[in-house]
Amino acid sequence: MTARGTQRQKWVVCALLGAAVLAVYWQALSCTFVNFDDGDYVTLNPNIQHGLNRQSIKWAFTTGHAANWHPITWLSHMIDYQLYHLEPAGHHLTNMLLHLANVVLLFLLLNRMTGALWPSAWVAAVFALHPLRVESVVWVAERKDVLSTFFWMLTVGAYIRYAKIVNYPLSIVNYYSALVFFALGLMSKSMLVTLPFILLLLDYWPLGRLEFGTKFSWRLVVEKIPFLLLAVLTSAITFLVQKHSGVVASLTTVSLVDRLANAPVAYVRYLGKMAWPSGLAVFYGYEHWNFYQVAGALLLLAGITVYAVWQRQTRPYLIVGWFWFLGMLLPTIGLVQVGHQSMADRYSYLPSVGISLMLAWALLELIAGRLWLRKSIATAGALAVAACAAATCRQIEFWKNPVALFARAAEVSDQDCQTCYNVGCDVMQQGNFPRAIRCFERALKAAGKNDPPSLLARVHNNLGCAFLEQGQITNAVDHLEDALKLQPRYPQAYYNMGRAFMTNGQPMVAADCFQRALALDQNPVVLGALASAYAQAGNFAEAVATAQRARQLALAQNNTALAKSLALQLKRYQAGGGDSQP
Numbered sequence: 001m002t003a004r005g006t007q008r009q010k011w012v013v014c015a016l017l018g019a020a021v022l023a024v025y026w027q028a029l030s031c032t033f034v035n036f037d038d039g040d041y042v043t044l045n046p047n048i049q050h051g052l053n054r055q056s057i058k059w060a061f062t063t064g065h066a067a068n069w070h071p072i073t074w075l076s077h078m079i080d081y082q083l084y085h086l087e088p089a090g091h092h093l094t095n096m097l098l099h100l101a102n103v104v105l106l107f108l109l110l111n112r113m114t115g116a117l118w119p120s121a122w123v124a125a126v127f128a129l130h131p132l133r134v135e136s137v138v139w140v141a142e143r144k145d146v147l148s149t150f151f152w153m154l155t156v157g158a159y160i161r162y163a164k165i166v167n168y169p170l171s172i173v174n175y176y177s178a179l180v181f182f183a184l185g186l187m188s189k190s191m192l193v194t195l196p197f198i199l200l201l202l203d204y205w206p207l208g209r210l211e212f213g214t215k216f217s218w219r220l221v222v223e224k225i226p227f228l229l230l231a232v233l234t235s236a237i238t239f240l241v242q243k244h245s246g247v248v249a250s251l252t253t254v255s256l257v258d259r260l261a262n263a264p265v266a267y268v269r270y271l272g273k274m275a276w277p278s279g280l281a282v283f284y285g286y287e288h289w290n291f292y293q294v295a296g297a298l299l300l301l302a303g304i305t306v307y308a309v310w311q312r313q314t315r316p317y318l319i320v321g322w323f324w325f326l327g328m329l330l331p332t333i334g335l336v337q338v339g340h341q342s343m344a345d346r347y348s349y350l351p352s353v354g355i356s357l358m359l360a361w362a363l364l365e366l367i368a369g370r371l372w373l374r375k376s377i378a379t380a381g382a383l384a385v386a387a388c389a390a391a392t393c394r395q396i397e398f399w400k401n402p403v404a405l406f407a408r409a410a411e412v413s414d415q416d417c418q419t420c421y422n423v424g425c426d427v428m429q430q431g432n433f434p435r436a437i438r439c440f441e442r443a444l445k446a447a448g449k450n451d452p453p454s455l456l457a458r459v460h461n462n463l464g465c466a467f468l469e470q471g472q473i474t475n476a477v478d479h480l481e482d483a484l485k486l487q488p489r490y491p492q493a494y495y496n497m498g499r500a501f502m503t504n505g506q507p508m509v510a511a512d513c514f515q516r517a518l519a520l521d522q523n524p525v526v527l528g529a530l531a532s533a534y535a536q537a538g539n540f541a542e543a544v545a546t547a548q549r550a551r552q553l554a555l556a557q558n559n560t561a562l563a564k565s566l567a568l569q570l571k572r573y574q575a576g577g578g579d580s581q582p
Contacts, residue, residue: 010111013121014104021100021128024389027396028096028138029089034402035425036282037141040066042077043086050558051082064241069234072151072187073144091140098146099137103128105153106353112160113206119360122381126356131277131391135345138399139282144189145349151185152192152350159199163207175223183230190238191347193231194328196224201323205316261289263333264297266343270329273345274352277391281409285416286342286448301326317361324354341418402426417447421459428466436466457487461496468500476500491520498529507536524554528566535573543573 033043042048047063050056052075060074076094084090107124111117127133136145155178162174185192203210203220210217273280305326308318328351334342363381367373398408406423424439440463447456464479477500483493498513514530517523527550534543547570554563 006117009117010108013107013117013124017103017107017121017124017128018100020125020389021096021103024129024392025096025099025137025396027393028092028399031088031092031138031396031399032401033086033088033091033140034399034405035429036139036402036405036422037066038139041141041143042081042091045077046557046559048074048077048081050078052078064244067242068144068190069237069241070144070148070188070190072184073147073189076143076147076188088140091143092138095137095140095143095146098143098150099128099133102146102149102153105150105157109153109156109160110357112157113202114361116361116364118378119364122385123353123356123360125385126388127353129385129388129392130274130352131280131388131395132273132345132348132352134280134392134395134399135282136349138396139346142346145346148185148189148192149350151181151188152195155181155185155195156199156202159202160207163203163209179226179230182227186230186234190234191328191331191350193235193331196227196231197327198324199224199227201320201327205320258286258288259334261294262286262342264301265289265293266333267301267326267329268297269343270325270348270351271355274348274355277388277395279412280345280395281412281419282345282405283409283416283418283422284342284344285418285451315362315365318358321354321356321358321361324357325351326354328354402429417443417451417459418455420446421455421462424459424462424466428462433466433469437463437470440466453486457483457490457493460486461490461493464493464500465496468496468503471503473500473504489520491517491523491526494520495523495526495529498526498533502529502533502536507533511537522553524550524557524559524562524566527553528562528569531569531573540573544570547573 033039039045045065047056047059047065056078057075060071060078063069063074065074077091080091080094103124106127107120110120110123114120136142158174158178158181162171162178165171165174182192182195185195200210200220210220304322308322312319329347332344332347363377367377398404402422403426406419406426409419410423420439420443424436424443427439428436440459443459444456444463447459460479460483464476464483467473467476467479477497480493480497480500484490484497487493494513494517498510498517501507501510501513511530511533514526514533517526518530527546531543531546531550534540534546547566551563551566551570554560554566
C-alpha cells in the first residue's frame with residue numbers, strides 16, 4: 001500500500017467518523033435544557049447571560065459557582081449565550097461539535113502513535129458512539145467534559161510532536177504548547193489532573209521512549225514535572241472551592257469504609273456498563289455492598305492488573321490501556337467524595353478509551369497470520385459499533401426533556417433520594433404541586449445514611465415551597481425549619497421562610513428571614529422581598545430605601561427585567577401604596 005493510499009484512507013475514516021457522530025447525535029438538537037445543573041450553568045445564571053465582557057470574564061476566573069473552578073468552561077457558555085441566548089439547540093450543537101472533534105483527534109493521535117489504521121478507527125468509533133457518552137455530550141451542563149477532552153487531545157498531540165521531532169527549537173515550541181493546552185484543559189475540568197501519568201504510559205507504549213531503570217527514563221519523568229505542578233495546583237484550587245461550597249462529603253456522611261467498598265465495585269460496574277450498557281441513568285445513588293461483592297471486585301481488578309503487568313514486555317498495550325482506565329477514573333472513584341453519587345456515566349468519557357485500546361490491539365494480535373479470522377473479527381467489530389449507535393440513539397431519547405430523563409432515572413435507579421428529588425423539582429416547575437409534594441416526601445423516605453445533609457436540606461426546602469404554594473403554611477414552615485437545621489447557611493430556605501411569614505401576615509418576622517438570607521447572599525430578588533415586608537408593615541421609608549438598593553443591584557447585574565419591576569415597586573412605595581407580595 002502506498003503512503004498516498006494510506007493517507008487517503010485516513011481522511012476517509014475521519015469523514016466517516018464525523019458523519020456517524022452527526023447522524024447519531026443530530027436528534028440531540030431537539031433536546032431541552034434540564035433542571036439538573038443547567039440552571040446553575042446557563043438558564044438561571046445571570047453572569048453567563050451577560051455575555052463576554054470585562055466583568056463576566058473576571059467572574060469566570062474568580063468564582064467557585066456550582067462548586068467548581070473552571071473558567072474556560074464558563075467562558076464557553078458565555079459565548080454560546082451570546083450566539084444562541086436560551087435556545088437549547090445551539091448549546092447542544094456546541095457540545096456535539098466538540099465531541100466530533102474529540103473523536104477525530106483521538107483517531108489521528110492513535111494512528112500517529114501506532115501506525116495502525118483500523119484498530120485506531122475502531123477505538124475512535126466506539127468512543128464516538130457508545131451510549132455511555134450520551135451524558136457528556138447531550139447534557140449542556142457537562143460542557144466541561146467535551147471541552148476539557150478537546151484540550152486533552154491537543155495536549156497529547158503537541159506532546160507526540162515534541163517526542164517525535166528532534167529539531168531543538170521546534171521541540172521546545174511543542175513542549176510549551178502542550179503545557180498551555182494542558183492548562184486550558186485543567187481550567188475546563190480538573191479531572192485532567194491524571195494527564196502527566198498518561199503521558200508516561202504513552203512513553204512506554206506506543207512511543208517506546210520509556211525503559212525502566214535507565215537515565216533516559218528518569219529524564220522522561222523530570223520533563224513531566226511542570227505538568228505535575230499544574231495538576232497539583234488545580235487539584236488544590238478545586239478541593240478548596242468544593243470544600244467551601246460544602247459538596248465534599250465528610251466521613252460522617254459517607255464513611256471511609258463505604259468509600260473503600262464502593263471504589264472497587266464502581267470500577268467493575270464501569271466495566272460492566274462498557275460491555276453491556278443497560279440501565280443507564282443520570283444519577284446512581286450509594287448502595288450497600290456486601291463482603292462478597294467487594295471481595296469479588298477486588299479479585300477481578302487484581303487479576304487483570306497482575307496479568308497486564310506480567311505481559312508488559314510482549315503485550316505492552318495491556319498495561320497501558322488498563323492503567324489508563326484505572327488512573328483516569330481515580331479522581332472520581334469516590335475516595336474523596338464530591339457529591340453523593342456512587343458513579344456517573346460522564347466520568348467514563350476518557351477512561352473508557354483505555355479498555356477499547358486493550359481490546360482492539362488484542363484482536364489485532366489475534367488475527368496476525370490468521371487470514372481466515374480477519375473477516376469474522378471485522379464483522380464482529382462493525383456489529384459492535386452498530387449496536388452502540390442504536391443504543392445511543394435510544395439513550396438520547398431519554399434526554400429529550402426533564403420528564404423523560406427523570407422518569408427513566410426513577411425506573412432504573414430503584415427510587416433513590418436524589419432521583420425522587422429531581423422528579424419533584426421537574427413536576428413543581430410544571431405547577432403540579434400535589435404531585436411534587438408526593439415526590440419530595442418519597443425522597444425523604446428513600447433517604448439513606450450516605451445522602452448528604454445538603455441534599456436533604458434541598459428536599460425539605462422544596463417541599464416547604466410546594467406546601468406554601470398549596471396554602472399549607474404550617475407544613476411549609478416546618479420543612480423550611482428542617483432545611484435550616486440541616487444546612488444553617490442556606491439563603492434560599494431563609495428567603496422561602498420569609499415568603500411563608502409574609503403570606504401568613506407577619507411582615508416583620510418575614511423581614512428578619514430576608515435579612516438572614518441577604519447576610520449570606522446579596523440577591524436583588526430578596527432585597528425586593530424585604531422592601532415588600534417593610535411596606536406591608538407600613539414602614540414606607542425603609543421600603544423605599546430597600547427597593548432602591550434592590551434596583552441598583554439588579555442594574556449592576558444587568559438584570560434589566562427585574563430592575564424595571566423593582567422600579568414600579570419603588571413608585572408604589574413612594575406613593576405610600578402597600579405591597580403584600582415578595
